[in-house]
Amino acid sequence: MVVQKFFKLVEIQTKAASMIPLLLGTVYALFRFHEFQAWHFVLMLVSLLSFDMATTAINNYYDYKKAAKKDGYGYEIHNAIVRYHMNPGAVVAVIVTLLLIAVLAGIALFFKTGLLVLLLGGLSFAVGILYSFGPIPISRMPLGEIFSGLFMGFVIIFISAYIHAGEKLASLTLQGGTVLLQVHLAEVLWIFLVSIPAVLGIANIMLANNICDLEEDLENKRYTLPVYIGRTHALRLFRVLYYAAYADLIVLWFLRVPLLLLVLAALTLIPVRQNTRKFIAEPTKQFTFALSVRNFILTNAARIAVLGLAVVFTIR
Template identity: 50%
Template sequence: MNIVSFLKLVEIQTKVASVIPFLLGTFYTLYRYDNFNIKNAIIMFASMIIFDMTTTAINNYMDYAKAIRKEGYGYETHNAIVKYKLNPRLVRLTIYIMLALATFLGLLLVKNTNIIVLLVGAVSFVIGIAYSFGPIPISRTPFGEILSGLAMGFIITFLSIYIHIFDLKILSISFSNLSSISINLNIVELIYIFIVSLPLIMGIANIMLANNICDIDEDIVNKRYTLPIYIGKENALKVFKWIYYIGFIAIVAGVLLRILPIVSIVTLLALKIVQKNINKFNKIQTKKDTFILAVKNCVIMNAFYALTVLVGVILSYI
């Protein structure tokens, strides 16, 4: 396996879906809490990227292993294991190594923070692995969109905030003895973080939804019963459109609640580009021609959004 085939196996171009939540969480922490821990940020970033690559590699491996129809639908080109004739045993070994490294870095982050990072990180790991692995992988069910959106859009954003402010006790667990556990949480702050992460949840969920819309015919053959198969393509396209609108509404709500800088309202300018891409996707839905529009929409909308929060940080220091 060379570097080109490895990067294709882990679909390195999709890792922006992890990087943007991390950046948004970091910028939001600086804006709202004026706090930053560089050591924790570096460890989390490395663990996050490696684990994201791991889950993608697992997904590609399981698609390869469980494929019923192995020709057509671009199968020979879009799966790295087939395209580069990778040894399945080497692919499995690569997955194990990446998973072990991501786990080690995650435990190191827990050592620097507290048990909340362990618990939330464990949930993320379970979702990430169960997404592609097991008797019924999440990616083969109608729940793939919402769980991928929550895992990457909310959990990554939450952790990228929490690792800097874990001592502020917006969420904490304490053990007074073996039979007594106390959970403290600041419900308002947690709701605020959820609102801030909603545009990311929606954008990432729509990448999965667009992928499943494009793959309806192939998924039926391969017995992957995804959301578009349950609700139909027409309804799936309506959901695809409204998911973006909810993300923009969340940004407006964040500005009105004063948890986001007023400059974040400028993100609404991206709506024109997003709507144009929605219209294009409504006309034709294929991996080759229009799937990339969902990725572009997520990046355009949320990169713009994260940058406005960064601008808010800069303005707060001036």
């Protein structure tokens, strides 16, 4: 029962949003640079998963403390603190423990890799905390989709490729009091283009969450993107972003991924389209929100498989 409460508090079912970018960046490093550092991967996995769980717990805790109304809209079901009558002090202890694990693993990774990981990791930690905490959290503004998409999509993929490839991507050094940053712009641009499905997929998870919580957010004065643009436009944006996510297949073709593999990845558009229609027909937290997570997994797991098979073909 304790494990069930913990999983609900950290919303374990949404952790694919951070684990898949980690895997995508790793397999990209294997495909593009033929590099893999196992210990670096383990440290980033521990740090990333712990921090992702911590930020979700912070978000639930902050919603609990700030909510003007703690019943209705399914709030008493999907907020773990209310549903399981959790002790707020115990929730804070869990959050602190997860953050401590994330920071320690992140520092160990920094010592193994370099200053750039410290800079990007620290920036990601700051955005993650500010997403749910502070006078005006990012999650309560119409910026949540942009920040979550870019940082959990592109930045995580970049870091997870960098910890394997290192200076083949970029370097940040301190020489005599001068900070020297060197970036291989073409390689970073390739990574950004390859990360499009992750960026847009994560943005759509957040968008779907905000669409489902529209009435509750209005009640609790959370002015998210759907509050500003309305449900109709938010649902239209939700659909368009999935189609745009498939633009990366052209990029993978330029990177010489076999065309047959790209065709197989493109076929995931069929179930993604079906799931999108179901969500648009009935956008609810209880019944259809999980479809946005499923779409994210479908599109990005296909890319991971495609790049993984391309690695095998290259080795052979």
